Amino acid sequence: MKDFQDYELLDVMGELFSDEISIAVSDGEHYVYYRPSVRVDLKIKAGDLVKSGSLAHMALTSGQKVSDFINRDVFAVPYHGMAVPFHRDGQVVGSVTAIYPSFTEGKSVLMVKTQDGWIPVPFPDVKYLEVRGKKTHVEANGISGTHRNSLQTFEFILPRELFVRCHRSFIVNVHHIREVYPDTHSTLLLLMNDGTKIPVSQSYASYFRKLLDF
Known part of the structure; x- marks a missing residue:
């Protein structure tokens, strides 16, 4: 050296x-x-x-x-x-x-594909992203659709002050979490504002806690 x-x-x-x-x-x-x-x-x-x-x-x-x-x-x-x-x-x-730095520089919306076309959804309105089959589904306020990016790509491009990976199949917007419950085997369960329950897997639990500082 x-x-x-x-x-x-x-x-x-x-x-x-x-x-x-x-x-x-x-x-x-x-x-x-x-x-x-x-x-x-x-x-x-x-x-x-x-x-x-x-x-x-x-x-x-x-x-x-x-x-x-x-x-x-x-x-x-x-x-x-x-x-x-x-x-x-x-x-x-x-x-x-x-x-x-993040690819999101200068961007503030996520383009969501629906049956009728594409809708630009502001980042704060996106509730969570979920992998179902081979597609990434986006759930937002009043909008449900898909996006071509993988969760791995979204984990990088979405603003970290809003979005956290909590499971191999989920990324959540922390501003849409109503409560966090302890679950079995050192895992957690998220109750979202719309009533959806999303798991925090064991492999992501410590990472999730560290980012949210609890």
Whole structure:
């Protein structure tokens, strides 16, 4: 890691990027530098191992530039970004990753497909999203329809101050939750304002509690 000790230089390089873009630099195995943005913080520390499934790991193992959406399974925060490997004597010796802000920048509505066409629904009016079969169903105030995006994609593009993934089949708008009940096996049950009951699965329960701070 001796080639990466000039952190002042890395900080200067970081100034070239927007405050809304996080920057991570790794050697072949560990992160050696990380600057979080005002929008996305993956909580990386210098010395942390590069995690399998991360963009940095993809760039290191493929030896090529990669750009992709990464779900919450890797850092507990979904993100989109780009990682570029750098080489020495033909060998990959490190990578630089840029983590971008949410795709929802400048957007405030969700286009919902109904039998008659598409309806723009403001984010606050969306109650929850549910996977049924192979489709994502959107339930909103007075509107029910579908959208082509997967829940994994929605988990990233929807504003985090409103929407939380609580189950492999559900994302909920926290402003439409009336009550939260304890359920069996350390799980929770949500009672929505419209009377719908939505489960919080065991795998998402601690994540759900952490985000809502209870």
